[in-house]
Every structure is written in C-alpha cells, then in structure tokens.
Amino acid sequence: MFAVLLLGVVGCAESADAAEPGVLTVGLRDPAGLLPADLRDQAGRMLVGALWTPLVDYDAATGKVTPRAAESVSSADQVSWEVKLRETRFHDGTPVTAKSYLDTWRVVADAHWTGSGVLTEVLRAAEISAPDERTLRIVLDRPFGQVPAVLAAPALLPLPASVLASRDWTAFAADPIGNGPFRMAGSWHPGSGGRLVRVDEAAGKAREIRFEAGDPATQYDRVKSGSLDLATEVPGGRHDAMHHDFAERHAMWPLPEVGYLAFPLSDKRFEDATVRHAFAMAVDRAALAGGPLADQVDPARAILPPGVAPGERSGPCRPCAHDAAAAASLLGQVSFAGPVTVYFGAGQAEWGRPLVDQIRSGLRVEVTAKQRGDEANEPGDGPFLLTRSLNTPSPHELLAALAKSAGYTDDGFAQLLAAADSAGISAESAQLYRIAENQLLRDLPVAPLWSGHGHAVWASRLHDVTAVPLRGIDFSSISV
Structure with missing residues (x-):
C-alpha cells in the first residue's frame, strides 16, 4: 500500500486542486x-x-519563549534551571519522561554529531538530573539566561529508550520515532x-x-x-x-547558515584593524549573492544574521558595505604588501574565487585563492573563508564560536558576552549582545559576508x- x-x-x-482532501x-x-x-x-x-515537538519555541527577534513539550522553564539565579514537562508520548506509544531527555543528552554529548556542541560548549552544564518523571534540573557552571533559547535546539530533542539502547542510527534515520x-x-x-x-x-x-x-x-x-x-x-x-x-x-525565512572572511591575527600584516576593514569593504556582497551564490543568501548587514539577531539594526554595518574606493584609501593609510593567499574549503570554491577576484581588483594587491585541507573551517596561514551552521537561535553560540575560530581574545569582549549571558532573555540582554557584536565589528577578526535564506512556493x-x-x-x- x-x-x-x-x-x-x-x-x-x-492537478493539486483535484488532490485528496486533507x-x-x-x-x-x-x-x-x-x-x-x-x-x-x-x-x-x-x-x-x-x-518532533521541542521543549520550547524561541523567537530570537523578540525574545519570546513559547512552551511546547515543556510546561515551564524557570530559574531564580540563571545558574540552576528547572524544566517541568507536559505528559507526552513517543510515536511508539512509550512515554516521554525527564529520563528520556537526560539519556538522550548524554548520548549527544559523547557523540561527534553536528549538535554535540550545544551541550558541551553552549549549555556547559555542570550537572543535569531528573528528580522525577516530569522534572529536569540543569545546573550550569556560570549564569546563562539563554537556556530557554538553547532548549529550542533540535540537538536536544528526545529519543526513545529502544533507540538509545540499540544505537542503530542508520535504521532510526530511515524510520525515526519522534514526539x-x-x-x-x-x-x-x-x-x-x-x-x-x-x-x-x-x-x-x-x-x-x-x-x-x-x-x-x-x-x-x-x-x-x-x-x-x-x-x-x-x-x-x-x-x-x-x-x-x-x-x-511564497515565503522566505532565515536559515542557520552564515559566511565570513576570517583574518589570521598571527599574521603581522593583519594586526591593524584598518587592513581588515579595507579587505572587508572590498567585497561586493550583493554581487556574490546574486551571482555564484544563486540568490540563496542575503548580503550580510551585521555579524549576527536575522535568525539569531536580538532586535533590529538601524542599517548595515560599515565594514559590510561595498566601497572599493574607500577600501583602497584605507589600505593606503598603512604599510601593506602582498602577496596574500585566501584559503577556502570544500564547497566554498564557487563563491570564494570570485570574492578573491573582487579583493584583488578593489585593493590592487596580489591576492590568490587556495583550497586547504578537508576541514572546511581550518585556517591556513592567510585569511580564510569561514562558514557556520548554527545549532541554536541564541546569539551566544555564534559570537563565542566566531571569536574562538578567529583566535580573538579580548577582556572587554569576554566581559560584555558574560554580562549579556547573565542578563536573561530581555531587552537588556539584547542590547548587551548588540554591544558585544559591535566590538567584534570594530575589531573585525571576521568580516560578515552573507546569511542563508530559504524559499517556498505553494x-x-x-x-x-x-x-x-x-x-x-x-x-x-x-x-x-
């Protein structure tokens, strides 16, 4: 059948009009x-x-949290969190309990899946327990008000006990059992x-x-x-x-996919932020989006893409704007000499080579493109293309990951990020994340290029x- x-x-x-009702x-x-x-x-x-039904839905633009499989998510100090569960069942008829989440999260934390970092790097829980069938307790190693946003992540969806026991992921992926x-x-x-x-x-x-x-x-x-x-x-x-x-x-929506040009701060030529800004402004993001990226992305307006951005920006960031004359002028203010190699990974060549051509033409510097090894985000000894697939709608994940990828360390930035994390989901935290983002834009260890979007027609x-x-x-x- x-x-x-x-x-x-x-x-x-x-015709669709003649299709079966429902x-x-x-x-x-x-x-x-x-x-x-x-x-x-x-x-x-x-x-x-x-x-699957997630514990909560989270709207990054407004900070609104809507309980779904969870009845409530609460904390008095942003360190110890309690999640109360609704009574639900998996499609195989077994109940979804706090232990279902606890056991799944232990497997995810130990795996090498794309979402493993949600638990090990983003949530950073010191202790997770299930005191009863309808309660999850999460104790963190620092104040983190973004827990409700992280609980919306697909990586934290529960798996049935039978699947966790068999660990037959191939069979499960062909015939998944959700809630x-x-x-x-x-x-x-x-x-x-x-x-x-x-x-x-x-x-x-x-x-x-x-x-x-x-x-x-x-x-x-x-x-x-x-x-x-x-x-x-x-x-x-x-x-x-x-x-x-x-x-x-038709509909369009933000995807959890972003692209950046990262600068090797270990290369003395890129120590001066003026150089990094010149390279950023030499890139015509609109031409990349409408050309080799085939209208599947939007030109970046900031470090944070629309899907994780708290609040609205008044306009695009200065280093996000294409201005070849200003870029050449900036580079002329410092002592800079080529050649420069820009590294790209698998799947980045189609738009990486045109980007390098833009930089070469705009800055009148010898710049070449070179493919690096199998690790798409592993830097070489020059600027490199950096693509990220986000696991959560929290600004924390991306800001922290970008700083780490670029080898960027700054006490002021770390303090801003910690303050935003501990403020909870509020207008205050949204403003603090924007301030932390603005510091990254000022120091520019990575230059925003594009963010992905999806389309549908019906x-x-x-x-x-x-x-x-x-x-x-x-x-x-x-x-x-």
Whole structure:
C-alpha cells in the first residue's frame, strides 16, 4: 500500500486542486539525515520539525519563549534551571519522561554529531538530573539566561529508550520515532520520499503529507502547473519569477547558515584593524549573492544574521558595505604588501574565487585563492573563508564560536558576552549582545559576508502556510 501511495506522489500528473482532501503533497530535496542532533540541511530540519515537538519555541527577534513539550522553564539565579514537562508520548506509544531527555543528552554529548556542541560548549552544564518523571534540573557552571533559547535546539530533542539502547542510527534515520504532530508511515526512501500522518486530529489541517524527493526546479514547475502542492526550495533560476508566479504564495525565512572572511591575527600584516576593514569593504556582497551564490543568501548587514539577531539594526554595518574606493584609501593609510593567499574549503570554491577576484581588483594587491585541507573551517596561514551552521537561535553560540575560530581574545569582549549571558532573555540582554557584536565589528577578526535564506512556493488550495526562522515551513499549521 505504501509503495502505491509513494508512486502516486512521484508520478503525480493530476492537478493539486483535484488532490485528496486533507492530503498535502510536498517537494523537497533528499535530507542528509533525520537524526535531530546531526542535521545538515533544511530538508532534514523541516522533517524533524514535523516529527518532533521541542521543549520550547524561541523567537530570537523578540525574545519570546513559547512552551511546547515543556510546561515551564524557570530559574531564580540563571545558574540552576528547572524544566517541568507536559505528559507526552513517543510515536511508539512509550512515554516521554525527564529520563528520556537526560539519556538522550548524554548520548549527544559523547557523540561527534553536528549538535554535540550545544551541550558541551553552549549549555556547559555542570550537572543535569531528573528528580522525577516530569522534572529536569540543569545546573550550569556560570549564569546563562539563554537556556530557554538553547532548549529550542533540535540537538536536544528526545529519543526513545529502544533507540538509545540499540544505537542503530542508520535504521532510526530511515524510520525515526519522534514526539511531534506527525509520525512516519513507513520508512523514508532516498530518491523517492516518504509519507507522514498526523497523530491527533486537527480540523482543517493536513492529515497526511506525501513527500517527493527530487530536483527543486522541477518541483517549482510542478507547483506552477498544479501537480504539486508545495515546493520547499526555489533555485536561483526561478528566483525572479517567484515574485510574479507566486506573488501572494511564497515565503522566505532565515536559515542557520552564515559566511565570513576570517583574518589570521598571527599574521603581522593583519594586526591593524584598518587592513581588515579595507579587505572587508572590498567585497561586493550583493554581487556574490546574486551571482555564484544563486540568490540563496542575503548580503550580510551585521555579524549576527536575522535568525539569531536580538532586535533590529538601524542599517548595515560599515565594514559590510561595498566601497572599493574607500577600501583602497584605507589600505593606503598603512604599510601593506602582498602577496596574500585566501584559503577556502570544500564547497566554498564557487563563491570564494570570485570574492578573491573582487579583493584583488578593489585593493590592487596580489591576492590568490587556495583550497586547504578537508576541514572546511581550518585556517591556513592567510585569511580564510569561514562558514557556520548554527545549532541554536541564541546569539551566544555564534559570537563565542566566531571569536574562538578567529583566535580573538579580548577582556572587554569576554566581559560584555558574560554580562549579556547573565542578563536573561530581555531587552537588556539584547542590547548587551548588540554591544558585544559591535566590538567584534570594530575589531573585525571576521568580516560578515552573507546569511542563508530559504524559499517556498505553494498552490492556491493551501492556506496558513508559515515559515519558522532557522527551521523552515511549519507543516502542522497548513490548511488544505
């Protein structure tokens, strides 16, 4: 039966308007994986968002925390935290308890998954315990008011006891068991797709989702022709047409992906911030975004991208603005000589080489591009391209990681970050994070380049289509 349904999705030739009531057809790329603590692409993030319910939802722009699987998250001193859980169950029928989280987090902390750093570097808990089935206690090694934001991270989603016992991650990724609004109806089939069904009835909302894994351009065209309900990615070749083809039926949202140019402070030529600012202002970010990055990113306006930025900036930062004349003038104020090698990693060559061409042309300095080893963020002996995939919507994670990656140490910055961390989620902490960010922009150990964004387009029969920053389309909210 599942194979028949799946073939019906892949080979669908009927219009979306003639599709089954309550059944949503969705096109997306094959996810790199469906293990919550090891997500590597937006397809995986969206599917995990449908299969799991997080402890809380967190909106970085406003600081709003919405309890979900948690009933409450509280602390009197920002050091000792208590999480009270609602009564929920995994899709296999077993209860989700405090021990479910505790055991999962121990596995994640010991693993080498992308989300492992949430526990070991961001949360830095000195002690986590489960005094009863509905209570988690977290004791930290310093005051950290961003705990609610961190609890929204996919890496902290719970796994069933049977999975933790077997450690068969390959089998689990093909047929994951979550605690969310939808459950898998059969395994995920790479190259084809899969099917999700809603756990509890929700009037007017999609009761079943049939996913087609494939080419985004083909999926876009199928939504336009009426044979698919929703395409979760819009390639560069369709980006301009999207605003005409789907004027009122498209969405864009911030992705947890950012790019920077990092400077080796060990190179004496880059000790002067004037040099670093000159290199930053020689980069035409808009040309990169609309050219080799194929309209999948926005030119950076600050260190913090929209998905984790507290509050709003009044405008783009000075070193984020392309001004070749000013860049050359700045470099002329200091003694600087080439040659310079800019290092890039796997997957960065397509936009890294044009970036180097811009710097060479704007500064009239001999600059070459060179691919380094397998580690994409491992510096060479010159400036290097730095890409980050964020695990949490907290400003702390990115600011701390960037300083560490660039080898930047400053007592004033460390004190600002600590003050922001201990202020809790509030207007005060948002302002302090911005001040810490402004110090990074002043000293500029890394120059912001771009931040990723996602796109989706949908058929006229769908309503209430919304996108969540960093995660993507919220399938549970869609009316069919």
